[in-house]
Amino acid sequence: MSRITCPVMNSKLTTAERAAATINDGDRVGMSGFTGSGYPKAVPAALAERAKNEGGDFGIELLTGASTAPELDGVLAEAGVIRKRLPFQSDPALRKSINTGHTEYVDTHLSHSAQQAWFGFYGNLDVAVVEVSAVLPNGLLVPSSSVGNNKTWLDLADKVIIEVNDWHPRAYEGFHDVYYGTKLPPERRPIQLLDPLQRIGDPYLRVDPEKVVAVVETHAPDRNLPFKDPDENSKAMAEHVVDFLRFEITQGRLPENLLPLQSGVGNVANAVMAEFAHSEFENLTAYTEVIQDGMLDLIDTGKLTAVSATAFSLSAERAALFNAKAEEYKGRILMRTQEISNHPEVIRRLGIIAINGMVEADIYGNVNSTHVMGSSIINGIGGSGDFARNAFLNFFVSPSTAKGGKISSIVPFASHVDHTEHDVQVLVTEQGLADLRGLSPTARAKKIITNCAHPDYRDRLQDYIDRAAAANPNGQHTPHLLAEALSWHENYQSHGHM
Numbered sequence: 445m446s447r448i449t450c451p452v453m454n455s456k457l458t459t460a461e462r463a464a465a466t467i468n469d470g471d472r473v474g475m476s477g478f479t480g481s482g483y484p485k486a487v488p489a490a491l492a493e494r495a496k497n498e499g500g501d502f503g504i505e506l507l508t509g510a511s512t513a514p515e516l517d518g519v520l521a522e523a524g525v526i527r528k529r530l531p532f533q534s535d536p537a538l539r540k541s542i543n544t545g546h547t548e549y550v551d552t553h554l555s556h557s558a559q560q561a562w563f564g565f566y567g568n569l570d571v572a573v574v575e576v577s578a579v580l581p582n583g584l585l586v587p588s589s590s591v592g593n594n595k596t597w598l599d600l601a602d603k604v605i606i607e608v609n610d611w612h613p614r615a616y617e618g619f620h621d622v623y624y625g626t627k628l629p630p631e632r633r634p635i636q637l638l639d640p641l642q643r644i645g646d647p648y649l650r651v652d653p654e655k656v657v658a659v660v661e662t663h664a665p666d667r668n669l670p671f672k673d674p675d676e677n678s679k680a681m682a683e684h685v686v687d688f689l690r691f692e693i694t695q696g697r698l699p700e701n702l703l704p705l706q707s708g709v710g711n712v713a714n715a716v717m718a719e720f721a722h723s724e725f726e727n728l729t730a731y732t733e734v735i736q737d738g739m740l741d742l743i744d745t746g747k748l749t750a751v752s753a754t755a756f757s758l759s760a761e762r763a764a765l766f767n768a769k770a771e772e773y774k775g776r777i778l779m780r781t782q783e784i785s786n787h788p789e790v791i792r793r794l795g796i797i798a799i800n801g802m803v804e805a806d807i808y809g810n811v812n813s814t815h816v817m818g819s820s821i822i823n824g825i826g827g828s829g830d831f832a833r834n835a836f837l838n839f840f841v842s843p844s845t846a847k848g849g850k851i852s853s854i855v856p857f858a859s860h861v862d863h864t865e866h867d868v869q870v871l872v873t874e875q876g877l878a879d880l881r882g883l884s885p886t887a888r889a890k891k892i893i894t895n896c897a898h899p900d901y902r903d904r905l906q907d908y909i910d911r912a913a914a915a916n917p918n919g920q921h922t923p924h925l926l927a928e929a930l931s932w933h934e935n936y937q938s939h940g941h942m
Contacts, residue, residue: 474597480667482590509592513667592756818859
């Protein structure tokens with residue numbers, strides 16, 4: 445049975461190829477998708493094929509919610525279609541296009557992208573391509589597995605293409621809370637959100653049917669990637685985090701059921717959630733960006749009672765299980781636009797405990813979460829900045845070494861800084877945890893070197909700071925040896941090890 449029950453929308457049903465033909469060279473296009481879920485499955489491939497067949501220099505500027513999948517970012521990057529991209533990406537082909545200079549990349553905080561589009565900072569939005577799970581008789585759209593920036597793209601775009609994907613459960617209706625109360629300064633008002641499951645918006649996306657130029661039906665899964673079983677390092681880091689939260693409870697700084705949790709994307713974050721499943725904590729809540737396997741497991745055990753997010757990011761097995769019993773999760777999961785899921789005001793008010801990954805941190809607590817050796821982008825800052833700066837308590841986690849010990853994740857000076865020392869509270873590696881709250885830079889350095897650095901690198905880090913202090917009698921606050929600050933990275937590039 446068709447998921448398109450609106451006569452007006454049904455009359456616009458067409459092929460992906462004809463839909464793609466409505467996108468012009470140079471268009472600025474907003475597409476749905478957040479961490480590999482809820483992205484259009486057919487139109488991007490048709491657009492890439494069209495570009496290949498036409499030849500020439502066909503290209504677009506592409507805006508999404510966050511990362512998508514090979515069926516979107518991948519095929520368009522391989523076809524050379526993406527001239528500019530924002531706000532977040534993780535596709536290998538697109539990453540190569542960015543790092544070789546073929547695609548401009550604007551790495552933007554996820555809470556900023558929708559409002560900056562409304563402010564007009566990115567220019568006019570020509571086309572929106574948005575996946576939904578159903579179109580109701582009155583034309584309202586039932587969102588799919590991510591909400592992201594879809595509301596903004598549908599509102600701002602001159603033309604709209606809708607993909608209706610019946611792989612998603614029809615039971616998605618009722619899972620979403622789309623906030624339509626956002627206004628531009630000076631008319632902006634406080635967002636009265638006081639609880640992770642509080643509804644402040646509508647269950648549906650709206651679109652002006654006059655703007656819809658094509659509707660395409662699909663049946664295709666999201667980019668559901670497997671999670672690795674937690675390794676010893678991940679388990680150790682998860683244990684450090686959970687033990688620290690226990691300590692905070694004993695100090696009277698946290699309630700016994702903690703405060704709402706935020707967990708970044710990836711295997712380490714998933715391992716932390718698994719550790720909560722083995723802990724004594726009960727009646728947990730989450731106010732986060734992405735729901736991964738570990739959070740669904742916590743819901744199933746009853747330890748996690750409420751989750752607010754903007755998207756799913758599940759393994760194929762877990763996605764199949766969710767789709768089969770989606771109705772059972774209603775009332776425990778609420779999916780919002782990313783301008784609300786990542787909103788600094790809400791994060792600050794709810795007192796979020798934020799747990800995010802990093803590439804490296806330096807001895808003073810500056811964190812690089814996006815670049816390799818200072819120049820090559822991996823993905824983007826995503827929502828880590830939204831949560832870290834505004835959280836009640838934030839953690840940055842990483843193994844202490846990479847590449848078989850050839851790279852230290854604790855370095856004299858970070859080769860790229862996404863989160864300054866002012867925004868970083870707790871660093872965690874498998875070696876231990878450094879609580880940096882209320883410490884001066886040199887006191888931070890002592891804790892980071894002692895608690896977080898791998899033993900193979902501790903003496904060299906201590907030697908660096910000792911010599912830096914001796915060389916800067918009037919620079920004792922944050923002593924550095926400028927000629928050596930990035931020498932570890934240079935060593936790796938020249939010799940294959942730090």
